[in-house]
Amino acid sequence: MMRWVLCSLMLFAVVAQGDETDYADLRAELVAEVESYARMAWDTDKNTLSDSVMKSLSTVERHEFVPQSQKRYAYEDRPLPIGHGQTISQPYIVALMTDLISPEDSDVVLEIGTGSGYQAAILAELVEHVYTIEIIEPLFNSATTRLDRLGYDNVTTRLGDGYFGWEQHGPFDAIVVTAAASHVPPPLIQQLKPGARMVIPVGGRFMTQQLLLIEKTEQGDIITKQIAAVRFVPLTGER
């Protein structure tokens, strides 16, 4: 009997390890795919994503952030439903957004819209601390537990209104808003440090198409730029 139990446990360990290895392979393929798309992004100054962002993408286990029913699609480069009408963003868009805020080791970043916690985890690999706010209670609970379980102790979550930012930890080196509203909340702009950046995806769920990049200059002026996720010219015959 004991032998049978041991065999079963060993088999389980091999299968589990096999799963992890499979996920690692799939993640590596995903990273390669995202890198190739990065060349398609438009209106940015560069056509590659920074090494640190790509490293973070290859480290964070996306399959841990999706519901069981979606795990097999976790390493496809697409948004996935996570329940409550919310999605985990497409990895390419996550990478592009993260790259646009040029994260540094010492940065403190605010995220509005925790969702599954995936974007926060990507950021947590790159910066000193991430503060993240969620407005849907079940998502807040599951993301908090998940981030805690995965050991992201430099992420602090909060349930509540993100409109007024998180003043006691601001100003921030960067702010990531995970869904566009009718306007950019003025308090968030105020909580950007001079020289800091804010990025917001524009477009419906499953349909992010533009990224709104807001930069506060050292003088405190605001410059905004719309980054197209794909190279597309609206007139035929133009390149």
Added chain:
Amino acid sequence: MRVLSIVQWHHFAYMIISLALLGYGASGTFIALFRRALERRFAVVFALSALLFSITMLVCFMLGQRIPFNALEVVWDRRQFLHLTIMYLIFFVPFFFAACCIGLALTCRQAHISRIYFFDLLGAGLGAVLIIGTLFILAPQNALLVLLALAVIASALAGPGSPTHRPLLAMQIVWLAFVLAGIPGQWLELRLSEYKGLSQAMQVIDSRTMAVSSSPLGLLTVVESPTVPFRHAPGLSFGTRHIPPEQLGVFTDGDAMSVITRYDGDLSKLGYLGDVTAALPYRLLERPEVLVLGAGGGSDVLLALFNGAARVDAVELNPQVTELVRDTFAEFSGRVHEDPRVTVYTREARGFVAQSDRRYDLIQIGLLDSFGASGAGVQALHESYLYTVEGIQEYLVHISPGGVLAVTRWLKQPPRDSLKLFATAIAALQAESVDRPGQRVAMIRSWNTSTLLIKNGELTKNDIAAIREFARSHSFDVSYYPGMPKSDANRFNLLGQAYLYDGAMALLGNDAERLFERYKFHIAPATDNQPYFFHFFKWNSIREVMALRKHGGAGLVEWGYLILVATLLQAVIAGCVLILIPLTRIRRTWPTGTGARMGSYFFLLGLAFLFVEMAFIQKFILFLSHPLYSVAVVLSGFLVFAGLGSEFSARLTFRSPVTIATGAISAITLIYVFLLPVVFRQFMGSADAIKIVMSVVLIAPLAFCMGMPFPLGLKRLAERAPDFIPWAWGINGFASVMSAALATLLAIEFGFTAVLLFALLSYASAAFMLRRW
């Protein structure tokens, strides 16, 4: 249709029209295949079909909503097409049983065929009117209960009633009792897509529903979110120091959010309304008299009051929206409708303007749709007479000299609405023979909205200075003003290129046609004949945008149009599988040439009838100033008079009645193409009752004639090739299934006049087919 519009999005409503007709077609084939067996048991089968119609209405209503179809995920997940097909087949079932009843009656009680057909059409005509009335009183899911009860009563009335059929009687009684008293509330719940605005709002902590009201114009849900309040302020400047006050979200059919803003009579608390792009016209006008088209929850009325309007007339189509602001949330909205400066009219916007003899300093059209709805072509199939060339011409007539028309739209990248609106404005000014249209327009933009001004007169230096100063001080970009250098464009919110400026310059120069041709979205002006302002799809861009869709380009694909094409394909496939292929099992003995000629005859009739009906519904929306009046009057008018025509056709004894009937249809249609615009213009200002009577009078002769060719064709078949009759029904049904989606596609591409002319050609060709047989 109402249920699908609420739980999914409204373009799936086309699916229902095609499903209803598919039910008819498929039941025709079913009856043809099993005619003998069915004839013997007519009373039982009829009663059973009606009972099953009732039962499956409820079962399919519940099942259909449980299919995990997510329209937004079709880009990423092919299983969604499978889900859509399953949903299509589920909703088909009740229509099949309903159609079986009528088909059986027509087949098995041939002695009373014209009476049955007349009562069928009369019932359909009455139903079209009554369901609209019912939806004013009951929510769609409760209206379903009425339909369930009616079907089971029909089953009981037509049942055999003999003691040998007690089980059937028992089933009828049990089901009726269940319908009237026992259906659990949660069975009738509407399960909205979790990606619709209302579903998302209800997920937010502490949010709750404050009020629900339903009408055929939409299901309104008012939501309060005290912990994370709604703060809807499109186009708000980055530089603003003002924060919008608390708001209530008003969702129509679970989406398209507008808001009711908390207002206590102190306008100084609404400072943000001076910092949105829509505030621009007020920098050019002193205490203007304003007409707001689309009052909604009152946002634009407050915008006008905050910015110093001396008087505000506001027009709102949906009386229940007005009621919410005026009565239900009167305290919250600060009784803004009772402000002595404000008058609210419950009317359709174009009709109100056409009938008004007032002139305004400012006519303001705000954002009536949500950004989500405006994106990705969700509204592509929505006819909108608000943003057409003729519409803008009409508004300009009602603007006093020096006054302004201001239209705010969501700004997409690359631009679609904003550029199309600019093109429409220029076309309207050109149609009014304005010498230098470029001197009368100006446009500014924020990162997500654009506001276009069209002045009744040329913009002065002071106007231009005011526009530039307003834009600069709010970090908005100017996209066009007379004499604008390119260096002024694209300064605050940087785009890859100054798309709007470049587009505006091309539209004002000699390059407009070339721009329409080269632009990868459809931005040629919308007209009353092609009122599809939100249609931007172009076939020659499809390959490129589809290739980009998975890498962040999904928003470039105009999905609404593609779903219509998919609906058409689905209809063709389902029509072949459920109607035509089974018919091949029927014995074929008929004279040579019958198949091709009679097949074409009934196919053309199937297409043409619905083409005329749909084109008329659209054309009468403008005249009757209300989409509901139009649907009710046109649909019931056509059904009732076509029924009378069909009954009358049995009495025709002269030769070639088909030629005469189709000749009359063609002649009347052709006359109407030219006559209707004149009549509409002439009587637009008349009272609603007079216009409704006039509409019925106009529809009657055409519909009367349109009721004849089908029974006359059947009569001819009965004499010469009776075996072909099931095929005639099937082919006619197949054409009808295609026609709803096809008519809309044709209208989008070529306009409603073309749809009518196509119908006319179909009738003429049909007559030709019958003559040669």
